[in-house]
Every structure is written in C-alpha cells, then in structure tokens.
Amino acid sequence: MSGAACVSCGGIVSGRRREELVGRWSRALSRPATYPRIYRLVDSLPLCSSCLAEWQVIGTLICECCGRDMVNQVRNGEKMYQSPIGADFSQQERRVCKDCLAVQEKGNSLLRNRGLLPYDECGKAMLSRFKYRGDERMAAFFSALLAIEYYRSYHSAGFSCLSEVPLHESRLSDRGFNQMELVADGLSKRIGIPYIPLLKRSKQTAKLSQQRGKREREENMRGAFTCMYTGSQIGGIIRKQVREVLIVDDIYTTGSTLRACAAAIREALGHTCQVSALTCFR
Amino acid sequence: MREYLLYIKVSGGAAQAHITPCFQVDQAFWREREGAQLYVIGKSKSLALAFSLRGELNNALGDHAFTEKSVDSYRALASAHVREATVLYGKQAAGMTPIEKEWLSLESVGGSGEQADTLPLSPSSKDTLEDTDELKRESERLLAWMSGRALLWDEVGVLLNKKGWAPRSLEYCFQWMILSGKAERRPGIEWRIRRSWLRHRMLFTCARCGSEQTIVLTRCHSCRQGCAYCTECLDMGRSKCCTPYFCVPRQKASQAYEAVSPGKLCERTVNRGFTGERMAGTSYERRAALLDWQGTYSPMQKMAAEKARQFVASDRPGLGEFLLWAVCGAGKTELLFPSVAETLRAGGQVLIATPRKDVVLELAPRIAKVFPNARVIAVHGSSTEKWEDSDITIATTHQVMRFYHRFPLVVLDEVDAFPYHNNPVLYRVVSRAVQPGGKILYLSATPPRYLQKRLVPKRAQSHMHSRTHVLLPGRYHGSPLPVPLVCTVRGLHKHLSAGRSVQALLETLAASLDGGRQVFVFVPRVDQVPVVLGYLQRRLPGYSQAMAGVHAADPEREEKVRLFRAKQLLVMVTTTILERGVTIPRSDVIVVGTEAPVFDEASLVQIAGRVGRSSDAPSGTVLFIEEYRTSASRAAIRQINRMNQLAASLQQAGGQS
Numbered sequence A: 001m002s003g004a005a006c007v008s009c010g011g012i013v014s015g016r017r018r019e020e021l022v023g024r025w026s027r028a029l030s031r032p033a034t035y036p037r038i039y040r041l042v043d044s045l046p047l048c049s050s051c052l053a054e055w056q057v058i059g060t061l062i063c064e065c066c067g068r069d070m071v072n073q074v075r076n077g078e079k080m081y082q083s084p085i086g087a088d089f090s091q092q093e094r095r096v097c098k099d100c101l102a103v104q105e106k107g108n109s110l111l112r113n114r115g116l117l118p119y120d121e122c123g124k125a126m127l128s129r130f131k132y133r134g135d136e137r138m139a140a141f142f143s144a145l146l147a148i149e150y151y152r153s154y155h156s157a158g159f160s161c162l163s164e165v166p167l168h169e170s171r172l173s174d175r176g177f178n179q180m181e182l183v184a185d186g187l188s189k190r191i192g193i194p195y196i197p198l199l200k201r202s203k204q205t206a207k208l209s210q211q212r213g214k215r216e217r218e219e220n221m222r223g224a225f226t227c228m229y230t231g232s233q234i235g236g237i238i239r240k241q242v243r244e245v246l247i248v249d250d251i252y253t254t255g256s257t258l259r260a261c262a263a264a265i266r267e268a269l270g271h272t273c274q275v276s277a278l279t280c281f282r
Numbered sequence B: 001m002r003e004y005l006l007y008i009k010v011s012g013g014a015a016q017a018h019i020t021p022c023f024q025v026d027q028a029f030w031r032e033r034e035g036a037q038l039y040v041i042g043k044s045k046s047l048a049l050a051f052s053l054r055g056e057l058n059n060a061l062g063d064h065a066f067t068e069k070s071v072d073s074y075r076a077l078a079s080a081h082v083r084e085a086t087v088l089y090g091k092q093a094a095g096m097t098p099i100e101k102e103w104l105s106l107e108s109v110g111g112s113g114e115q116a117d118t119l120p121l122s123p124s125s126k127d128t129l130e131d132t133d134e135l136k137r138e139s140e141r142l143l144a145w146m147s148g149r150a151l152l153w154d155e156v157g158v159l160l161n162k163k164g165w166a167p168r169s170l171e172y173c174f175q176w177m178i179l180s181g182k183a184e185r186r187p188g189i190e191w192r193i194r195r196s197w198l199r200h201r202m203l204f205t206c207a208r209c210g211s212e213q214t215i216v217l218t219r220c221h222s223c224r225q226g227c228a229y230c231t232e233c234l235d236m237g238r239s240k241c242c243t244p245y246f247c248v249p250r251q252k253a254s255q256a257y258e259a260v261s262p263g264k265l266c267e268r269t270v271n272r273g274f275t276g277e278r279m280a281g282t283s284y285e286r287r288a289a290l291l292d293w294q295g296t297y298s299p300m301q302k303m304a305a306e307k308a309r310q311f312v313a314s315d316r317p318g319l320g321e322f323l324l325w326a327v328c329g330a331g332k333t334e335l336l337f338p339s340v341a342e343t344l345r346a347g348g349q350v351l352i353a354t355p356r357k358d359v360v361l362e363l364a365p366r367i368a369k370v371f372p373n374a375r376v377i378a379v380h381g382s383s384t385e386k387w388e389d390s391d392i393t394i395a396t397t398h399q400v401m402r403f404y405h406r407f408p409l410v411v412l413d414e415v416d417a418f419p420y421h422n423n424p425v426l427y428r429v430v431s432r433a434v435q436p437g438g439k440i441l442y443l444s445a446t447p448p449r450y451l452q453k454r455l456v457p458k459r460a461q462s463h464m465h466s467r468t469h470v471l472l473p474g475r476y477h478g479s480p481l482p483v484p485l486v487c488t489v490r491g492l493h494k495h496l497s498a499g500r501s502v503q504a505l506l507e508t509l510a511a512s513l514d515g516g517r518q519v520f521v522f523v524p525r526v527d528q529v530p531v532v533l534g535y536l537q538r539r540l541p542g543y544s545q546a547m548a549g550v551h552a553a554d555p556e557r558e559e560k561v562r563l564f565r566a567k568q569l570l571v572m573v574t575t576t577i578l579e580r581g582v583t584i585p586r587s588d589v590i591v592v593g594t595e596a597p598v599f600d601e602a603s604l605v606q607i608a609g610r611v612g613r614s615s616d617a618p619s620g621t622v623l624f625i626e627e628y629r630t631s632a633s634r635a636a637i638r639q640i641n642r643m644n645q646l647a648a649s650l651q652q653a654g655g656q657s
C-alpha cells in the first residue's frame, strides 16, 4: 500500500517507521501460523505510520460473548461472570460481561461476536465516509480489518459460509449500495469462505438515533430479518452440512441486529446451526 | 426508482429526441403546441444510458429526413447502441456481476414493437394531465428558487426543504421547465463510447466537477443497471449515472427580490467617484451598489483598482479573464471594491471564491460592512445561509460547484492556493458559475506560471498592466517587502535532532524575541514540528513556555492561533498551513529546511510576505535556513527583489510627475 493516501489522516503511507509498526502489530495480532497472512493484511491497510502508531485494537481481555474490550471495565471494578453457553450449545463455560449474562438468560441465538477496533472518533469518521458519503473504495479497507480479526479470533472455526446484515430494499434503493455486501464479498475473497447472502430485511426499522432504549431496539428488531433459503441447497452447499455460519456487520452496538439475524438463520437452518458474528468496530 | 422514457418528437418536419421521467407531462406540453407527434423508442432506468441514446438519435435525426417508417430503424439504432455499451461496460467492470440480466437495458414500451406509438398511447395513460395551469405556476416558482444553480436531485430536496416549499410533483415541475427550455437535466455521470482501431471504450465524465479519471464503476442498487460514481466531488454528495443533475441558468425575472427591508435602505452619502452619472438600473440595484468605505488608496492602488474596474465594465467580447497580481500586503481586498460596485450597479451578482473556509468567514463581514445595502452571504460546508439569495456571495471552491450561469463577475481569491490548483476541475467549476460572457478576476500574490502565460503578455512583462492584467508590486504602506536572508547549514536536520547548536537559527530567534517581536518558524513536515519545537525549548529555556507547534490536523489549532494573535504565544512552529491568512503585526519569519520540496518559490514568497504587513512596523526579518543551496529560495528572493525595484521605480515616477 506504499505511496497511497492514509484513509484516516490523508498522510503518505510509506516509510521505514511504518514497516516497523506493521511488523509489531502483526506480531501482536497473530500466532506463528497466521503471522504471514496477518502481516500482509496489516501492510495492506492504507494507514500511515503516525496513525498506525496511535492505532487502538481491542485487547486480550474481552467478553467472550460479545467481544467487548473489558480491560478498562475490569479496572473500574466491573465484574465478569461465568456463564454456561445456552442449552443447545456445548456446555463449556466462558467469561462474559453483565449485558451478555442478561441476554444469555433470555436465550441468545448468537454464539459470539468479535470486533477489531473500538468505535472512536476516527472510526466514526471512516465509517461515515464509507457508509454515508458512499466512498465504496473503502470496502477493501474494511474487509481487510475483518480478515485480520477473522485470523485472530476465528481461525480454527469451521464456517460453511458467510453472510452480511442486509439493508431493507427501500433503503438499499435510496443509498444505491449496501456497504456490508461489498465488505462481505471482499472478505470472502480474502479468507476463502463462500459469501452467500442468506438474509432479507423484511421490516424497515427506524434509524438508530431515533430509537429510545435497548429494549425498544431489541423489540423492533425481532422478526426484522428472514432467511431466503428454505430448500435443501444453499448456494451450492447441502443444507445439512451448514453447521456454522458467520455474519458480518460494520459495528456491534447493542447486538440486537445481529441477534435477530442469527435467530432468522437458525429458524431456517435448524437450531444445531451455530451463528457467529464479526464486526469492524465493537 | 425512476424510469426514463425516450421518444422522438416530430413537428413541422423537424424531429428531435427527448427524455422524460413523466411522459404525461410531455404529452400535455406538446398537446398545447399543435401538430407534434411523439414516437416512443423505449425506456431505461439509467439516465446516463437514456442521455447517451438521445445524443445518438439526435445525430442520426439530423442526417436524414424523418418518416414514420423510419421509427423502427431508430429503435434498431438505439438497441444496437445499448448492446455495444452493455458489452463495453461488462469488460470495464471485470469481476463484477450485474444485478439484473444485463448491465444496461432499454425496454420497449407498450408491447407493440411494430406500430409507431403516437400520442394517445402513453406508458401510464390512466394518469393523463388535463389541467396544466397549476403545473405551470409551480414550475415558475421552482424556477425562481433554482435559478442560477446546478444541483443533484438530493440537493434540490435540501434547498426546497430549507425554503419550506414542496410542489405536488417535483419531477413534473422540472420536466415542464426543461421542455420550456429553461433548464437541463443531465445524468450525474455521463458516458460516451470512444472508438479507436485498438479498442473501444466507454468514457465516463462527472457532469458536476468534470473529472474523468476519478470515476468508479459500481453495481448500483438504485438503478440496478451498470452505474458509476465520481470520487472527486464525493464530499458534495454522490454524483451517479442515475442521479439527475439539474442545471438552471439564472433567469432575469427571478432577480425580483421579495422586498428588501426598508431599514436597510436609508440613504447614505455615496463614496467618492461612484455617484451621479454612472448610476443606472433600478433603485434596488443602485442601493445595493452603494459603497461605504472611508479608506484611501495609494496612487498605485488607485491605478490597479481602476484597471480592474475597467475590465469589469468593458463589454469587449472575448475579454473574460483578468489577473490582479498584488504582492502580499498590497491590500488586495480593497482593490476589489470598485469592480464589485460596478457589477452590482448593472444589476449583477458577484461571487468571491476563496480556497479556505476561514478566509470566507473573515471576508464576509468586511465586505458586508462596505456594501451596507447589499446582501452578503458566506457559503461554506456548514453555512446556514448556503441557500439564500444574495448580491454578493463569498464561497469556498467546493460550494462554487452548486452555481450555474449565475454571476457576471467571479473573483477567484488566491488562485494559486485552491485545492484544485492547476486542475481542470477548478476552471470547469468556475467558468460554469459565470454567466455566458461574464468575467473572471484572478487575485494572487504569486500567480502560477500557466496563468502568467495566459494573462501577462510577453511584450508587457516590464509594464505594470495590460488589457488582461495589472501588477501591484508595492505594499499599501509604501515600504519595500522584507528581503529574506539565506543561511546554508550542512547537516541541519542532524544538528537539530542531536540538539547541537545551529547558530543562525538561535541568534535570529533570540534577537527577535528580545526585540519584542513574535516569530513564525516554518518546517516542511508534520513530524518535524515536535523536533524543532523541542529543540528551541531546550535551547531557549527562557521562552519555552511561550512556544507552541501547530499542524493541519491539530485539534487545538484554532486555539493556538488565537493565543498567538493575542501574544500569549511568541513562537509558533508550524507547517505550511500558516503560510497564508494569519497576519501578525511585528512578527518575523524563520524557515527551517527550505530545501524541502513543499517550499516552492510561491510558497516561500507567501511565507516571506507574513512580515512587515502593518504600517507602523513595516520591516522585519525573514531567514531561510537550508541544508544545501536550492533554486526555490533564490527564485523567491529574486522575485521579491524585482517587486521592490518595480515599486521603487513607480514611486520615483510618481514623485517626479
């Protein structure tokens, strides 16, 4: 990515210092098996050396359910809880945050989520340039972020396919493109898992800013998605072989969108199918 | 999702192709004009495709006389063109898959491919327009709001929202305006097929900013056709193949302002020279042109201002551009007043375009003060008066894109600092904001070569002025420009990072500070700001609290500049962002690392121009410290010396006469 303009600050992407930083980040994000891939991905990011130096990545202590960074929370005295993974998941225990514990008790169709970056001002600016300005060229950047996180957290998972969170048809027609469709397509090419659009948004939900609380949002989201596949074949894969599905989104806020997606997929494919999520920001 | 119908209108033997998103409006329009017959060719969801087909058809129609039998041949021609475009788009969009069966398609209408589809057969004949009176009224109203603007569909929505008005059907109103010849609907991105022996290609052009290299193909869910968008002007909203872009030249009729507040119209004494016989036009224009300025011109300024005014007043055809070349600190804003007044008096509106928002914000109140009866608006990204009507508009370059054939006079301030400097986009955008036959006035202290070549005639290079330029080599206070001193320091940057003494830098800085002056220290790159700042703080500990560093992305930039203006800070280590605009009386300048390519001749002249601006402290020190000798710094010094000589000879000549 040498010589390009930095997507975050517009600076020049090159130099020895940047090489060093790419190496350092790659070591921090990878295991020996994934190092070469992660190195190539980090190096491909159009970020200059000063932005890479200040880069914040969600760390090692996370909620094992929603992928939230817990380092500061734990330091501030927030507790983490041991939680058995719901009845139809394996009985293994994991450490989760308070929010996830509450969701878990009501039954959570989403197995887990992982995100790479905290949603800070810089992330906001980049996402809005992509999503609202419509700079589709940013898709490559976001799919590289997801690929990095995939190799870090999901490398040993066996996903049959990946899918995106769809937009409602009318919003899609207004906006002209679904940013996550582009990202999912790019991610699929990077990690070699087929991209199959499984879902359709059947209910137009109000914009995030116009919704009041978490509960209302959860309520609104319920039944907002339907799975488009009911036959025995899913885009060339035999339905029964689909054991694990990955859904990608730009950001995990309360998780209600992704939970609704997971519920729709499991509704159609059976409750033995496990759904995980991967987001750029958490 | 819009669909565009393509049809041929035949009346009195002449045939022409048209595009419409609402055929019933066209039917009603042509019904009022006798004898027009309409033959539908097909419909498409891509406006760019319809637009391109219209061009092809009109070419073909110009060549042959139209007969009813030939309609099928025109349909065939259209389908052939669509097929060719589909193949080419597919090639150029390698790796992408179309949403529908084909990348581009032209559907037939009405199912009767054989029969000529004439008037009564309409795609939605149930919805015919009987009464057009209301449509005409609404269309007139829309015309008044849109007059002199070029807007994408979404921007029209924003404008009308701001005005608190919604027509029954915006699409109908526009179509009526277009049929009446008062507006144009273009696709945001246009394409044409370029054929060559090597290969044929589709060439895309942004109708808004004119870029060709920055168009990205996209699988568009709005039109579900092969589409493209422009990345150059993306910040202003997406311009796509399927977004309608409306261009409406300024209409004379719409100048009728809704009542100017009477309080503003109190008659004041009119400033020197602009009273009496030159006053023409209606009373509103006379009042708007009132110039209330108590300052005085130096003889040199007076000459330059008059030359510019003559250019604006001249109705000589072909004389469209003028360069006002005034050194830093010549008082160029004041020079504009007569030209602006001249245009206002003739009933025209003036646009002053400037590269940066802070200049817009600074300029607007100054202009408003001297033209007390004129409506002055500041137009930038977050401006609330963006959509107002005005006599004088002060705008950033990006905003200039939204104007269309509106201004008889456009002033381009600091033309060499524009983001599109030396980029065809700037010229395209500016020449579109000007009315046909209007004037562009360039303002610069360091005009770029291409502009000098165009507007400063070879023969006239030793003269101060020609028909297309005027040079103002001296400052308003009459003192010469400070000439930079140059000091070459081998291993400059190593010395700085190692903390070793760089005598010239430290001595000059200390002398300035001890003399009670403030100092700009320019460095070439962002990462050198902390290095040089730290170095100076360690070396001059007595002043270390009064030093700060600033760069473009610095969140505290405005605050630091404010403190510097307030003399709370005495030394400002900065990148070239403070090269223009910020003027501090009693300040000196040191450039550390002149050899870096960001410091070209123009940039160094501008930087040196920071010093000695005020009349009570017209001198100061400018020091260039460089690692090795460079041509840019010599050229800058040569230019400054030349200006000083010219100014001196002018003053002498003035003194003798």
Ligand SMILES: [Zn+2]
Pocket: B206, B207, B208, B209, B210, B211, B230, B231, B232, B233, B234, B239
């Ligand atoms: Zn453009």
Ligand SMILES: [Zn+2]
Pocket: A176, B220, B221, B222, B223, B224, B225, B226, B227, B228, B240, B241, B242, B243
């Ligand atoms: Zn489109």
